Amino acid sequence: MITQNMKIFIAVLFCLTIILFFNLTIYAQVEDGKIHCVCIDPGHGGNDPGSVGMKNYEKNVVLDVALLVGKLIKEQNPEIKVVFTREKDVFVGLQERGDIANQHKADVFISIHTNSFTDKKIKGIETYIIGTGGGEEGLRVAMKENAVIQYEENYSSKYSGFDPKKPESYVIFSLMQNMYRDRSIDLAELIQNELINETKRYNRGIREAGYLVLKAAAMPGVLVELPFISNVEEEKYLASRNGQEKMAQAIAGAFGKYKKIIERNSHVIKQKAITETVENEEQDLISQPTADFFYAIQVVSAVEPLQKKPKIAGEDANEIKSGGRYRYYVSACDSYKQVSLNLKKIKKIVDDCFIIAVKEGELISVGEAKKIEAKK
Numbered sequence: 451m452i453t454q455n456m457k458i459f460i461a462v463l464f465c466l467t468i469i470l471f472f473n474l475t476i477y478a479q480v481e482d483g484k485i486h487c488v489c490i491d492p493g494h495g496g497n498d499p500g501s502v503g504m505k506n507y508e509k510n511v512v513l514d515v516a517l518l519v520g521k522l523i524k525e526q527n528p529e530i531k532v533v534f535t536r537e538k539d540v541f542v543g544l545q546e547r548g549d550i551a552n553q554h555k556a557d558v559f560i561s562i563h564t565n566s567f568t569d570k571k572i573k574g575i576e577t578y579i580i581g582t583g584g585g586e587e588g589l590r591v592a593m594k595e596n597a598v599i600q601y602e603e604n605y606s607s608k609y610s611g612f613d614p615k616k617p618e619s620y621v622i623f624s625l626m627q628n629m630y631r632d633r634s635i636d637l638a639e640l641i642q643n644e645l646i647n648e649t650k651r652y653n654r655g656i657r658e659a660g661y662l663v664l665k666a667a668a669m670p671g672v673l674v675e676l677p678f679i680s681n682v683e684e685e686k687y688l689a690s691r692n693g694q695e696k697m698a699q700a701i702a703g704a705f706g707k708y709k710k711i712i713e714r715n716s717h718v719i720k721q722k723a724i725t726e727t728v729e730n731e732e733q734d735l736i737s738q739p740t741a742d743f744f745y746a747i748q749v750v751s752a753v754e755p756l757q758k759k760p761k762i763a764g765e766d767a768n769e770i771k772s773g774g775r776y777r778y779y780v781s782a783c784d785s786y787k788q789v790s791l792n793l794k795k796i797k798k799i800v801d802d803c804f805i806i807a808v809k810e811g812e813l814i815s816v817g818e819a820k821k822i823e824a825k826k
Contacts, residue, residue, distance in 0.1 A: 485709040487531040489551035491561040492516035496541030501566035503685040508564045511688045516562050518698035526706055548667040559671030566680040573681045574652030577642040578673040579634040580664040633670035640704040648700035655817035743809045745789040746779035749800045772813045
């Protein structure tokens with residue numbers, strides 16, 4: 451008969467085994483408040499074609515886009531080291547992809563894929579972070595992308611018996627979904643917004659899924675599912691030079707904004723400069739904060755609470771703690787349309803501000819907030 455103590459021992463041993471076999475090592479990053487290196491991961495490659503369209507392979511499309519992203523990031527940020535998990539048509543295992551990012555001590559990991567589905571009418575773009583809250587859709591895409599480990603020799607022992615086709619294998623990700631979660635969400639929101647604005651594609655939102663490739667990278671990371679290669683019209687867009695350039699510009703632009711936000715927020719806030727800038731600004735903002743749910747505009751965040759809160763357009767910023775950081779926001783209201791209008795005005799004062807959403811004192815994604823607002 452198994453006693454309670456034995457059950458606890460087995461549970462602890464199980465977790466330790468998972469950590470050992472899945473190599474959940476926290477690699478020391480350079481703590482100077484700057485982004486030094488980004489790792490770009492074109493999915494699939496070599497004998498793994500990924501999803502297949504009428505005329506194109508996913509592996510080729512994402513490589514073209516990824517190389518363009520790296521080129522643009524380097525042009526826009528010469529000081530940044532850009533690392534690729536592959537630069538040609540070769541197969542790289544999922545664990546090896548994360549290892550490459552870890553070995554170069556990358557600060558950001560961006561994995562690029564195209565989406566696919568049996569229904570040829572499905573379309574749009576979505577961006578994923580690691581987690582277990584993606585429901586059936588998140589599990590479906592994770593199973594599809596993780597299935598590539600079957601191209602690797604001895605994959606069952608290498609991934610400690612992980613079977614990408616069995617839902618129960620994905621319990622591992624419930625232990626990991628808070629690692630780098632806050633910054634990964636920030637990055638995902640920026641990339642998703644830039645992609646939709648640049649490409650005018652259907653917005654499928656930000657989601658969670660148990661991706662092995664994100665598990666392997668010990669840093670903030672996202673997996674971008676570009677338009678559906680299974681959709682004839684979207685396949686043409688994916689394969690076109692114009693489409694690839696627009697998608698690359700969006701991802702590179704989002705990285706630039708993320709870098710600016712992280713570096714600005716990681717340094718000591720220049721409170722005097724901010725205050726002096728906004729004291730002379732006259733803005734007509736509508737602010738209607740509510741207790742349980744609202745949108746707002748984040749203007750700054752810091753590791754430690756600020757002794758003096760920023761004052762933007764005559765409004766004292768409010769504080770909320772999330773993901774180990776203190777976020778300061780203004781212009782709280784329960785309408786996305788209104789907060790978007792306010793954002794345009796606040797950007798004249800703080801150019802790297804952005805919209806956040808809060809429910810019952812906790813940050814939620816803007817996409818989730820829109821669903822809540824629509825039900826009201």
